[in-house]
Amino acid sequence: MIFEPFKIGNLDVKNRIVMPPMCQYSSDNSGTVKPWHIAHYVSRAIGGVGLIIVEATAVEPDGRISPDDLGIWDDSHVDGLKELVKRVHENGAKIAIQLAHAGRKSKATNEPVAPSAIRYSEHYGHPRELKENEIEQIVDEFQSASKRAQKAGFDGIEIHAAHGYLINEFLSPLTNKRTDMYGGSVEKRAKILVEIVSAIREVWDKPLWVRVSASDYAKGGNDVDDTIDILNLLRDRIDAVNVSGGGLVHDQSVKVYPGYMIDNAGMVKIGTGLAVIGGGLINSLEISEYALNSEKCDLVFVGRQLLRDPYWPLKIAHESGIDIEWPFQYERAKDVTKLKT
Ligand SMILES: Cc1cc2nc3c(=O)[nH]c(=O)nc-3n(C[C@H](O)[C@H](O)[C@H](O)COP(=O)(O)O)c2cc1C
Numbered sequence: 550m551i552f553e554p555f556k557i558g559n560l561d562v563k564n565r566i567v568m569p570p571m572c573q574y575s576s577d578n579s580g581t582v583k584p585w586h587i588a589h590y591v592s593r594a595i596g597g598v599g600l601i602i603v604e605a606t607a608v609e610p611d612g613r614i615s616p617d618d619l620g621i622w623d624d625s626h627v628d629g630l631k632e633l634v635k636r637v638h639e640n641g642a643k644i645a646i647q648l649a650h651a652g653r654k655s656k657a658t659n660e661p662v663a664p665s666a667i668r669y670s671e672h673y674g675h676p677r678e679l680k681e682n683e684i685e686q687i688v689d690e691f692q693s694a695s696k697r698a699q700k701a702g703f704d705g706i707e708i709h710a711a712h713g714y715l716i717n718e719f720l721s722p723l724t725n726k727r728t729d730m731y732g733g734s735v736e737k738r739a740k741i742l743v744e745i746v747s748a749i750r751e752v753w754d755k756p757l758w759v760r761v762s763a764s765d766y767a768k769g770g771n772d773v774d775d776t777i778d779i780l781n782l783l784r785d786r787i788d789a790v791n792v793s794g795g796g797l798v799h800d801q802s803v804k805v806y807p808g809y810m811i812d813n814a815g816m817v818k819i820g821t822g823l824a825v826i827g828g829g830l831i832n833s834l835e836i837s838e839y840a841l842n843s844e845k846c847d848l849v850f851v852g853r854q855l856l857r858d859p860y861w862p863l864k865i866a867h868e869s870g871i872d873i874e875w876p877f878q879y880e881r882a883k884d885v886t887k888l889k890t
Contacts, residue, residue, distance in 0.1 A: 606647060
């Protein structure tokens, strides 16, 4: 099933393998695309990934996780991103971008911001509580970033609402202690995300989805049911959800094993009816097939396995005798019985 095509909204993806966003910390203070990014993403396209999601890309300089993050806060970022999109397309994959703001987990600023002035740990700065007009400004930044993503030719946008970065900080009661319209009930905590989705929808008509931490893996934090309630506030405006977990608090408690977040993906799929990208330590065809055949998710994200092996999709197809299209340059490795000398 992993090599069967899937449609996210109106986007045709040739198989169910998604490279999830993974920060490379390989730009510089400019935030522009570097040769590393081209080599890194293009090699996974050559390796047979259906959909590549570019790493967390900052909508403003203070929203970077590190000073070497990719950026999309300025028009000067568009040319490099456009080149990246073109090169990935030439090699047969679809490419989306993850739009992000690091919130209190930014190490690129002396003045990190957050819904509430609670720091992540002693290794991070003390965040300042955002004022309402600053929240509106951040919503606008996500919209401007989406216009640039459109100019660069991306096939999809993923909003980073997971892993304890700004939007996740608003969503969780552990990090959002506000008493204004952006804090309190699920609806109020989700208000910033709903506003961002609506603002992007004004300028973007291609597939749009959200990455969530389905569970904070911490007492008093969000669990899958809360996440489903949040997603149901957006369901009619997004095309899918990428289900991850954790990263909100430093003392989270999570057991990891191959496929450890797939059950959460399945619950989100049932609870929202959205197309779901799921995973967590996926490292074999068997686990992927289990996730897909059990209908817990529609696509699987394969992160660190693809860092170890950019050609993992070609490799598992080869090992299991599944006939897929290979880059013509590599066809002599597809069926070695046809080896010409
Ligand atoms: C080097 C690295 C960087 C990451 N950066 C991001 C990121 O930018 N955005 C994001 O949502 N997740 C990020 N993640 C999490 C991955 O997308 C993925 O969810 C995680 O690695 C678990 O999947 P895996 O077990 O298949 O690797 C990162 C993970 C790694 C290893």
